[in-house]
Amino acid sequence: MDIAVLIFDDLTPLDMVGPVEVLSRVPGARIRMVAKKPGAIRTQSGVMGIIADHGLAEITRADILLLPGGPGARAMAEDEAVLDWVRRIHPATRWTTSVCTGALILGGAGLLRGLKATTHWASMDRLAGYGATPVQERVVVQDKIITAAGVSSGIDMALALVARIAGEDRAKAIQLRIEYDPQPPFDAGSVAKAGPAIVALAR
C-alpha cells in the first residue's frame, strides 16, 4: 500500500506526522515523502527540516494521497505544478485525504466541487470558494475523499481510515501502540468549547 505525502515549506508538522504515525503501522504500508523537488523543507516557523525523498515527477501513483496543511498550504493551493500532480494522482487512489488547510490544496485542484468538506476552523470560510460545502465535523468522508479538521484531527482521521482498509482490530491495535487515550488538561479544542476570549487569543 503506497502512501504519498505531500510536504512543503511552512507545513504544520503535526498535520503530517499524526496520520503518518498511524498509517505507517499498517502492515505493508510504504510511506513516501514528496515535495516539488527532492530535498529538505522547513516546517512552520522554521522549526525543523524534513527530507522529501522524492520530487513530484517521481511519484506517479499512490493508494493513499495525504495532503497536510499549514501556512504553506496556501501557496501549494495556487501552484499549478502541485495542483496538476494532485489531479494526476487522485483518479487512481483508493483514498485521497487532507488534514487542516490541506483541504485548500484539494480545493485548488478542483476536487471538492459539490462535496462536503472540512478544514481548520480559522480557514473554514475559504472552502465555499472552491465549491465545497463547509461542515464543522472532525472527519468528513465523501466517496473516497476524506477531509479532516485542524492539525491534531489527522490522528482521528487516520485511525478511521485504517479501520476501513485493514479492519477495526488493526485500527484499535495501532491506537493502543500509540497510546492514544487522550487526556487534554483543558477542554478548549474547539471554538465552541474555548469561548470568545480564548478564540481571540488564538487568532
Place this chain on the structure above:
Amino acid sequence: MDIAVLIFDDLTPLDMVGPVEVLSRVPGARIRMVAKKPGAIRTQSGVMGIIADHGLAEITRADILLLPGGPGARAMAEDEAVLDWVRRIHPATRWTTSVCTGALILGGAGLLRGLKATTHWASMDRLAGYGATPVQERVVVQDKIITAAGVSSGIDMALALVARIAGEDRAKAIQLRIEYDPQPPFDAGSVAKAGPAIVALAR
C-alpha cells in the same frame, strides 16, 4: 525560551512532533533539534528523514529538554556520549521532559532514581531497573522532571507544561490552534480499555 530536542535514528516521530507542535507556539520559544552529530536521522521504520541542525557539542544549555522515544531510544539509553550530554544539560533546565521510551534515556542518565515515572505501556517494566517507581499515569511530574506515557501522550504533557510556563489561557489557545478536541473512533488507547485480544495484536 530555549528548547532542546534530542533526535536519533529510529525515533517515533509523533513522540517528538506532538510536544514540538505545542511548545513551538509559545511566544519566544526557540526549538533546536539536536543529534549526536548534525545531519539527517531516519525515524522509526525509516519513514522520514528529519534534520538535526545541531550536534551535542553545540548545545550547552536549554530551558526545556525534550527526550522522545521509539525503538532507537534503547541505544541512546546506553550511549555514554548522549547520557553525559543529558547529565550536563539537566542541572540548568527549568524542565526536563520525556515522552514514551525517552524515559529510558533519563533513566540511563541516572535522573529517575527514587522518582515516580512513566513510559510506554510495553516498556513499563524497564523503569524499575533505573531505580524509578513506575506509575500508570499519562503525565507524571516530579519536581522539574516530567515523564509522559506512550507516543501521543506528549501532546497532553506539552499542554500541561505550557500552562505552567505561560499560563492556562495560552495553553488553551494553543489547544484551540491545533484543534485538539480528540474524537478517536475507538476507545482502545490503553491496555485496560483495549482488552487482551487487541493487546496481543499490538504486541
